[in-house]
Amino acid sequence: MKIRSVDVIPLQVPFEDGSAGTGLMPTKWTKLDMAIVRIETTDGVVGWGDGFAYMCRRATVAAIEDMVAPLVVGQEIQDIPEFNRHLQQRLHLHGRYGITTFAISAIDIALWDIAAKQAGVPLAELIGGTKRTSLPAYASLVRYTDPELVRSFTAKSVSEGYETVKLHEIALDAIEAGRKGAGDKIKLVTDVNCNWSLEETHAIMPHMKRLNLYWVEEPVFPPDDAETLGSLQEQYGVAIASGENACTTVEFERTAPKIKYIQPSVIKVGGVTEFMKVCDVAEKHGSIVMPHAPYFGPGYWASVQLMAAREICEQFEHFYIQPENYLDADIPLPRDGSVQVPNKPGIGFEPDTELLDRYRA
Ligand SMILES: [Mg+2]
Known part of the structure; x- marks a missing residue:
């Protein structure tokens, strides 16, 4: 697959849970933060992924846009695990874990979505x-x-x-x-x-x-x-x-x-x-x-x-x-x-x- 574009869509989706809204998160929690990634190949196949964004949406979005997407757009990707390893190596100066890896996760999920769509099968297959x-x-x-x-x-x-x-x-x-x-x-x-x-x-x-x-x-x-x-x-x-x-x-x-x-x-x-x-x-x-x-x-x-x-x-x-x-x-x-x-x-x-x-x- 050759990658034409990587777009990040930051979202906040309200939710109800019947609680007082405190306890799990540092502040009152009423909206699900999301950092959704949409990747499109040059032949028009679209893949979706997301990186963890609860209480860190802007950080995850910035990491995808500024750190990871520039390494993905225009690339010809044959082997997703090898490409994932390449991303980890290129980005290790930002810390191996946390936000960097959330951003890589979003890209990786979208690439696998594309690969399975190109094969015409559910990912599990x-x-x-x-x-x-x-x-x-x-x-x-x-x-x-x-x-x-x-x-x-x-x-x-x-x-x-x-x-x-x-x-x-x-x-x-x-x-x-x-x-x-x-x-x-x-x-x-x-x-x-x-x-x-x-x-x-x-x-x-x-x-x-x-x-x-x-x-x-x-x-x-x-x-x-x-x-x-x-x-x-x-x-x-x-x-x-x-x-x-x-x-x-x-x-x-x-x-x-x-x-x-x-x-x-x-x-x-x-x-x-x-x-x-x-x-x-x-x-x-x-x-x-x-x-x-x-x-x-x-x-x-x-x-x-x-x-x-x-x-x-x-x-x-x-x-x-x-x-x-x-x-x-x-x-x-x-x-x-x-x-x-x-x-x-x-x-x-x-x-x-x-x-x-x-x-x-
Ligand atoms: Mg847990």
């Missing part, structure tokens, strides 16, 4: 074959803090057919309320987003065992301290998950041998290319991939295709909020706790251009 057409999904709730809200939203998601529910609660009373709302049979998880000190973690982990948590996510800072995470998992017999903030396989090579679940995020880790390599790392070390996907743009669609092709991925993360609109109304949302894999060429994402105009930031 191109990267190894569609191994499954239905994916188990879990409800990923925001942090409500108020135990009664936690109980009622957990019960609501279970009534909709989810068999696994992830809280983002950090206080024991809220996590206990989640267990009450879920009942005993549901797989319950909490994502701590690194909020506990090591001392607090040691105090609360016996309760996580008592409440039969399916995994505890990013309990302590830093989330890439594989030794500490591994020792917590071993000491308390509760699975630990981490990896949404890790980029490239280099970081997963450290955590995969120590913890049960690793969590690459396709719009952060380095795109489809690095996500697939992380699946290889998980297979090598006997860990399981639990993809991070709390978003609704091209990364959502790419995650579905990756999971269809790679059975090492256990469950699809569905962010349990209500965006004002979905950019592509055909988005395969979970029904009765599972996502049906679309059978469209590429990643399948075809946005409504009127909505791209409406939400342009």
Whole structure:
């Protein structure tokens, strides 16, 4: 493929989640920031991608426009993984991870979308074959803090057919309320987003065992301290998950041998290319991939295709909020706790251009 253009579309899509809007993010959070990339080839094939942009939209957009796009426009690209490696090498002076890799992720996803469209197949077919057409999904709730809200939203998601529910609660009373709302049979998880000190973690982990948590996510800072995470998992017999903030396989090579679940995020880790390599790392070390996907743009669609092709991925993360609109109304949302894999060429994402105009930031 020869690249004619790379365009970046910054968006803000309002959403509702039933919470007070505080807790997960540094400020009150009511809009989903997105940095969408549209790549067009000289023969007119269009590919879509996005880079992580929550609370960093302008930085991610600038990184794509100023750092990555100039290395992409006009290029003849035959081998996407090799091109991804080339981008990483050319940009390593800006730091190997974080915003730089979010920007590379956006480009990589769009290139894979184009490659699959050129082949006339869904991405899953191109990267190894569609191994499954239905994916188990879990409800990923925001942090409500108020135990009664936690109980009622957990019960609501279970009534909709989810068999696994992830809280983002950090206080024991809220996590206990989640267990009450879920009942005993549901797989319950909490994502701590690194909020506990090591001392607090040691105090609360016996309760996580008592409440039969399916995994505890990013309990302590830093989330890439594989030794500490591994020792917590071993000491308390509760699975630990981490990896949404890790980029490239280099970081997963450290955590995969120590913890049960690793969590690459396709719009952060380095795109489809690095996500697939992380699946290889998980297979090598006997860990399981639990993809991070709390978003609704091209990364959502790419995650579905990756999971269809790679059975090492256990469950699809569905962010349990209500965006004002979905950019592509055909988005395969979970029904009765599972996502049906679309059978469209590429990643399948075809946005409504009127909505791209409406939400342009
Ligand atoms: Mg998380």
